[in-house]
Amino acid sequence: MRKISVAVLAATGMVGQRYASMLSEHPYFELTVVTGQSSVGKRFGEVATGLPLSDRVANLRVAPTDPKAVDADLVFSPLPTDVAKTLEPKFAREGFNLITDASPHRMEADVPLMIPEVNPDHLGLIERQRKRRGWKGFIVATPNCTAAGLALLLKPLDDGFGLKRVIVSTMQAVSGAGYPGVPSLDIIDNVIPYIKDEEDKVESEPRKILGSLGKTRVEDAKFRVSAMVHRVGTTDGHLESMYVETEAKFEPEEVKKALADFRGLPQKLKLPTAPARPIIVSEAADRPQPKLDRNAGSVPGMSVVVGRLRRGLDERSGRLTFLSHNTIRGAAGSTILTAELMFREGLL
Numbered sequence: 013m014r015k016i017s018v019a020v021l022a023a024t025g026m027v028g029q030r031y032a033s034m035l036s037e038h039p040y041f042e043l044t045v046v047t048g049q050s051s052v053g054k055r056f057g058e059v060a061t062g063l064p065l066s067d068r069v070a071n072l073r074v075a076p077t078d079p080k081a082v083d084a085d086l087v088f089s090p091l092p093t094d095v096a097k098t099l100e101p102k103f104a105r106e107g108f109n110l111i112t113d114a115s116p117h118r119m120e121a122d123v124p125l126m127i128p129e130v131n132p133d134h135l136g137l138i139e140r141q142r143k144r145r146g147w148k149g150f151i152v153a154t155p156n157c158t159a160a161g162l163a164l165l166l167k168p169l170d171d172g173f174g175l176k177r178v179i180v181s182t183m184q185a186v187s188g189a190g191y192p193g194v195p196s197l198d199i200i201d202n203v204i205p206y207i208k209d210e211e212d213k214v215e216s217e218p219r220k221i222l223g224s225l226g227k228t229r230v231e232d233a234k235f236r237v238s239a240m241v242h243r244v245g246t247t248d249g250h251l252e253s254m255y256v257e258t259e260a261k262f263e264p265e266e267v268k269k270a271l272a273d274f275r276g277l278p279q280k281l282k283l284p285t286a287p288a289r290p291i292i293v294s295e296a297a298d299r300p301q302p303k304l305d306r307n308a309g310s311v312p313g314m315s316v317v318v319g320r321l322r323r324g325l326d327e328r329s330g331r332l333t334f335l336s337h338n339t340i341r342g343a344a345g346s347t348i349l350t351a352e353l354m355f356r357e358g359l360l
C-alpha cells in the first residue's frame with residue numbers, strides 16, 4: 013500500500029511532538045515535513061524533548077510554516093490559535109487537506125468537528141465546504157482537549173438515556189497550556205480556577221459533535237453543558253468530574269454497561285489508532301488517577317477512563333469522574349484517527 017505523505021505544522025510544540033512520535037512508524041502515513049518558527053533549520057531530534065522518535069523522523073530538518081515550504085498529501089495543524097486563524101485557510105485555499113487541533117475554525121458551520129467514534133457522518137460537510145469556499149483543500153477540526161473526552165463519553169449516555177443537562181468540573185494538566193506553559197511558581201502547590209476561553213469551548217463543542225448533520229450545517233444536540241475549569245499541577249491527562257441529568261430513569265449498572273460496550277466505526281474498521289475499548293470503566297473506589305490511568309487501553313492515551321459512577325440526586329441523574337489524555341485523545345491521537353478514517357473511506 014502506498015503511504016500518504018504528511019506534514020506536521022508547529023511540530024516542535026507539545027502536540028506537534030506527540031504527532032511526530034505517533035507517526036514515526038505508521039502503516040498509512042509517512043511523516044515527511046515538520047515545521048516550526050524559532051526552530052527552523054534545526055534537526056528535529058535536537059529540539060524534541062523526549063518522546064520516542066524513529067531515526068528518520070529525528071533527522072528531519074524543521075521547515076518554515078509556509079505552504080510553499082510544504083510538500084505533502086495531508087497536513088496536521090497544531091498551530092497556535094492566532095497563527096491558525098489566518099494560516100490554515102491559506103493552506104486549504106492552496107489545495108492542502110488539513111486537519112487542525114487549533115480552535116479558530118471549529119465552530120464554523122461547514123467545518124466538521126470530529127470525534128471519529130461519535131460523528132463520522134459529519135465528514136459529509138467537506139464537500140459543502142469546498143463548494144462554498146471554492147477550495148481544492150479543506151479544513152477539518154479536532155475538538156478542544158477537554159471537550160474531546162467529554163463528547164466521547166456523552167455519546168452513549170445521550171443515545172441510551174437522553175441527556176438533558178451536563179455539569180462538569182475539570183482538573184486540567186499543565187501540558188494543556190503548551191510549552192513552557194504555566195510558570196512553575198504559579199502552579200506548584202496551587203490550583204488556578206481559570207483557563208482563558210475554555211469554559212465556552214467545553215460548553216459549545218460537545219453539542220456540535222453530538223448534533224445531527226443537516227443539509228447545510230450541524231443542528232446542535234439539545235442538551236446543555238455547564239463547565240467549571242481548573243488548571244492543576246499534573247503533567248498530562250485532564251481529569252473531569254461530571255453530573256448528568258437524563259430524560260430516562262436508569263440504574264448505575266445500566267450506564268456502566270452502556271459505556272463499557274460503546275464502540276464506533278474506528279473499532280469496526282480496526283483502524284491502527286482505534287483503541288479496542290474507547291471507554292474503560294473502572295470499579296476501583298479511587299480511580300481514575302492521571303498518574304496511573306493516562307496511558308490505559310490498547311492504544312495508550314486513546315481510551316477515556318471512567319470511575320466512581322453512582323447515582324445523583326434522583327433516578328434520572330448520575331455522577332462520575334473520568335480521565336482523558338489531552339495531547340493524545342484531546343489532540344494528536346484523535347486527529348490521526350480521523351485521518352485514518354478518511355483514508356479508509358477514500359476521502360484523502
Ligand SMILES: NC(=O)c1ccc[n+]([C@@H]2O[C@H](COP(=O)([O-])OP(=O)(O)OC[C@H]3O[C@@H](n4cnc5c(N)ncnc54)[C@H](OP(=O)(O)O)[C@@H]3O)[C@@H](O)[C@H]2O)c1
Pocket residue numbers: 021022023024025026027028047048049050051052077090091092093095096113114115155156157187188189190191192338339342343
Ligand atoms: N497542549 C494541548 O494539550 C492541546 C490540546 C488540544 C489542542 N491544542 C492546541 O494545539 C495548538 C498547539 O498547542 P501546543 O500545546 O502544542 O503549543 P506549544 O507547545 O506552545 O507549541 C507551539 C508551537 O507553535 C510553533 N509556533 C509558534 N509561533 C509560530 C508561528 N508564528 N508560525 C508557525 N509556528 C509557530 C512553535 O514553533 P517553534 O518551537 O519552532 O518556535 C511550536 O512548535 C494550539 O492551538 C492549542 O490550543 C493543544
